[in-house]
Amino acid sequence: MMECEDYREKFVHEELTEKEQSEFKEHLKNCAECRAFVKNYNQMREFIKLRTEFRASNILKNKIVSRVKFKNATKRIFRVALPTAALIVLGTFYTMSSFSTKDVMYEKVALSGIKMLNSNPATEVNSQSNLDYLVKIKYASDQF
């Protein structure tokens, strides 16, 4: 059997023999972790290729960077959309109902936390806050 961690790295570097390569492709069908690895690595490679090919031209470089930013921004929109929508609903509730009490506020504030408690936490860097650099610190640091 294959030790996937060793094989997948060799696979993306094209260091496997033909036989190993076809074996690994079979393995990819059943191993989500390896599929994610190969996908991420190829995306990154693509990014590097773009960068090195177009390094000479600043205009193009800017385009590439803005594309990355755009990608992040679109992802973010989806992430922010839900909680923000919840807040808007919450906000209108306050302005519209004259009999809103503090208890209601607590209940509403509590609701977002309970929702998080009942859902599966994100598997990638995922934040809707200007404090998200705290999460990025973790991502940037190589502890072992």
Add this chain to the structure above:
Amino acid sequence: MKKLFSLSVLLLLASVAFSSLIKDIVSSYASQVIEGHRIVVEQEKGSTTKIRYENILRNGYNEIVKIVAPQQFEWSSIGEKTYIVFGNKMRLSPATIVDAEQTFIKDVSKASTIVSTSTTYYHGVKSLKLVIKSRNATYTAMILEPSLIIGYLKIDHKKGSITIDYDWIKAIPLSYFNAVIEKFKIIKKPPSSMEIYLWKLVSKLDNVSITSISIRDISVVIVSGKTNLNKIIVAYVFQSGQDISTSDLTAQFKSKGFTALSIKKDDVEMVLITKMKLDQLREWINEVFK
């Protein structure tokens, strides 16, 4: 007997030569001024692989690291202090960020053994391929010749591996590095207690996320993630002195059958909620804020 003697002399000679090679690499690292682009892949058993693409500007142990993908983030290490870069400002970080390459240099300069050396070509540059073992890890490094700049490094440690792979690197003049540093305003004000306690939570949770919410004039930060026992914890964190009571908030969760606990550290209030038992939550909190 004679054979054994000559063998040990040989080994002794070899280890002297090896350690001088390590010394050369370590002292060269401290004086290198480089600019480079590298891909960092971190794999740990049982967790998702992290891949980053980084631009590095380094003078010895001082460096500015700009993560370009997948999420943009810039930090620096200057005079053994970690700063987070916000535009043209650098602010002291609530936590040290570790560059595995520097861990390698520090680790091998203490106690390590060279397992093998060979000459190879890395991206077309004549290089030394070294396998070095220390107590913490096994390092496979491609050291470019004659500059002794690290072109590739793989760290195999107990929990997994880290690969650092430069696709472009070059020596740059010190004046260039200094000119870049001078453009930044370095703020040495220590991080706020809010940042420090939020970091304590973030660092102890996996798949963690941070959400800021503000209603009227109250602002609350919600941190959520999984503990090492795979249990979800959600923490409400806010600056004390606001018009929000922790006991009222705690009551909300208790009334819905969740475990909730409020704590206060300096001027920071926290309400933690979970489905775990109260004792387990208390234990986790003690572990995080010890």
